Amino acid sequence: MVSQKSVRTNRCTMSRRTYHIRPAKFPDAVPIFMLIRSHPRELVGRSLSDIVQNVDRFFVAEREGKVVGTVSWQILPEIGAPKDPSIEIKSLAVEPGSRGIGIGRALVKQTIAHVRGFHPCRIILLTFYPRFFVPFGFRPVAKRSLMYKLYSGCINCSKYDSPFTCPEIAMALDLHPRHASVKRRRPAGV
Numbered sequence: 001m002v003s004q005k006s007v008r009t010n011r012c013t014m015s016r017r018t019y020h021i022r023p024a025k026f027p028d029a030v031p032i033f034m035l036i037r038s039h040p041r042e043l044v045g046r047s048l049s050d051i052v053q054n055v056d057r058f059f060v061a062e063r064e065g066k067v068v069g070t071v072s073w074q075i076l077p078e079i080g081a082p083k084d085p086s087i088e089i090k091s092l093a094v095e096p097g098s099r100g101i102g103i104g105r106a107l108v109k110q111t112i113a114h115v116r117g118f119h120p121c122r123i124i125l126l127t128f129y130p131r132f133f134v135p136f137g138f139r140p141v142a143k144r145s146l147m148y149k150l151y152s153g154c155i156n157c158s159k160y161d162s163p164f165t166c167p168e169i170a171m172a173l174d175l176h177p178r179h180a181s182v183k184r185r186r187p188a189g190v
């Protein structure tokens with residue numbers, strides 16, 4: 001369970017409209033469910049019970065007392081000791097009436113800051129809008145480099161017959177170059 005105290009919240013009062021990014025709580029589960037469900041083209045649906053069970057892996061944007069945006073994250077599976085721990089950002093949505101004032105960007109920023117605390121090797125995501133994620137340092141990667149994601153999530157997708165025919169772009173933000181310590185050699189005589 002993510003401690004509420006361990007997560008900084010982000011309050012924006014500088015724009016003409018105020019919003020507040022904070023960790024989700026159980027009462028947010030239904031608004032999160034509705035928000036995700038209202039974006040069937042862009043987002044993979046999530047059941048209410050899935051949201052409730054993973055409520056500690058969601059952030060929400062609140063505006064005038066209402067949940068207007070959400071994002072979540074999950075740790076991707078690995079066998080044995082973590083060699084290449086990766087975290088996926090998913091379920092990012094802002095309601096149409098609250099777009100364009102920085103909420104989407106603030107949700108992603110908050111999530112990256114939070115999951116960095118676990119020291120993952122990389123953060124990944126699948127998106128129709130790669131341009132949105134470039135300013136955070138995400139770069140397109142081959143879907144084949146994310147086979148664990150494909151086997152753990154995409155394999156259950158009912159929208160496309162294969163992840164390789166799905167038009168979503170795979171992106172990654174590398175935080176620790178995997179082979180840096182292996183490749184780096186000591187200069188001769190040191």
Ligand SMILES: CC(C)(COP(=O)(O)OP(=O)(O)OC[C@H]1O[C@@H](n2cnc3c(N)ncnc32)[C@H](O)[C@@H]1OP(=O)(O)O)[C@@H](O)C(=O)NCCC(=O)NCCS
Pocket residue numbers: 039042092093094095098099100101102103104105106126127128129131132
């Ligand atoms: C993508 C989304 C979350 C952005 O939310 P938002 O609150 O409008 O985003 P922001 O206000 O923080 O916008 C930040 C920047 O991204 C840009 N942007 C927003 N949506 C974009 C899109 N679909 N493609 C490319 N850039 C986009 C904005 O123009 C803005 O850039 P600027 O500041 O240089 O003008 C929102 O459009 C949304 O909910 N879309 C439907 C669901 C979805 O596509 N989720 C993402 C799946 S990975």
